[in-house]
Amino acid sequence: MPRLSRVSILSLAAAAGLALTAPAEAQSLRWLTQSQESAAQYPAEIAAIEAAGEAGFDVTRNEFQVLGVNLADALRLVGSGAFDLATVQIGSAAKDDPFLEGIDLIGVSTDMNDLKGAVDAYREAFNARLGEKFGAKAMAIWPFGPQVFLCSADMSSLADLDGLKVRSFTASMSMLLEELGATPVTLSFPEVYPALQRGVASCGVTSPTSSNTGKWPEVTTHLYPLSVSGSVQAHVVNLDWLNGLDEEKRAAFETVMSDLETALWELAITTNGTAQACSTGGECPEGIYTSYEMTLVPVSDADKAKVAEISATKILPEWGARCEASYEGCVDLWNETVGTARGLTISLDTQ
Template structure:
């Protein structure tokens, strides 16, 4: 995290030399709570911005009662200057956005990184054109896996179950597996699993452990179906109103935070999974030790997810996307598709 401190120190000096005395205000709403693995990187970035002359007012969706799915609209109207956005949950406002992380396309972090990098420019161009916002940092929560409160040995066992979903393409996968998708935001999942509103849920090992899902589930099936891409998005009017120096400091800080958050997604989920399933679990950290059953992932199930992605997820997404954004299928083929060796006919 020393990179954040270097940015803040350099920018503080720059602002002093250029005579900028008044702090630049920023209203941030975020989903990253203190117990989450992603919190330290964001907190360090906020601290670096504060030292560089930004007056950051930080709110959390959960604390103020705002649904994650409404984040993009609130940012677009200027209610907030920056917001953490769960891309899949706001894609109801524009299906094109979900093209960055469609189910079954990028199931490990290396593949996802190549897809995100390929799609970034097109993603931001659409955000700017339609919503007046841009993504200052794009990052994943990590591999999205299955946790169930019932016996599970393969994807076949999801047939007939109610399973938490939070994106349209995830719902398509679940329907093709015979499950009933139940659309729930993250804070709604624990009580839904507890009450039997849903039997299973999909999220990352880190999020499920810190969210205490192992208290209300018994089996963990670490078959990754996506990466749950998030973004720190900013209102363009706010961004364009920054001085040249302040904007440079902001963008450099966001780039450093993005790199840290990718590192978290790549390197912490194994520890969280071990903690959830009775394995080694470091003491004094953010993770809690549980004794879930860890279910071995089969090659047949990996192939099944890939097949459903090609035969159902991609064409269904393309049809919805073309209806609201003609030409988006070709954009996807030229970006994510090219990076992942896929093409939608």
């Protein structure tokens, strides 16, 4: 017997007067992302979008860069319902609420394992605040990777940042740079390459992976792999959209997002070493990374201690005061979550 197509079967059934159950209508999902095709995160995100499609979502994907939308506006775009889901750079979005930056303050979690513990500890409180203030929820929280220094000027230690203009993208990072004698220049990632090229900034802070795929080694000469944070991102969804899903669709969406978070953490933990080697004349396998000959500067214990000291005595109390002013109880909540996970306590009396 010849095999009938679905269309043939439907036609035959209709001709026979049989009642047909229409296929379930796909749920639309307007997805705004910062991951372009050259980004290391792109394959994981595309896989998630394909999985969402298989789960019955009709995904419309847009990129910030193509639309000309500012990354710092991501959270408001989701909260307003302009997009159902967007990738959010938490440090940039924290200009709307200091509490958000508490998930990844400079000097608190300087390796990915420590950061994972901090993120998991803060997740519930973080989402409660997103829901209360922005009508949103973080479905996947993940890092770009260790945030390190790339400079076009000679550099042997943090002391060499004194007097230089250095790209920053969070308030606590700007405070660190100021304490080191540098002038922070707030720039989104797409703005950094031309700023380094034109001398608007002499250094930038980002992950080895992002810097390599973003071609920063073309306009910088020295890489100092002292990690100061993880650049936490989140795939944030509009709560009204999420709560409007039926139970089956919501479970499927949560699975897609959980799998995406796992993939992006693995990427941050495993690939930055390869990217760093590629940027600094080491072995560089074929793939998304490009070989460069930057100078790799050894990290000193003195500089690690300096970052930790600035974080404990300057950054944490300054952030705590800002956060407490807009959200009473913020410091106690941070101490109970991230602080407990990292063995740190903010005391506003130390200011």
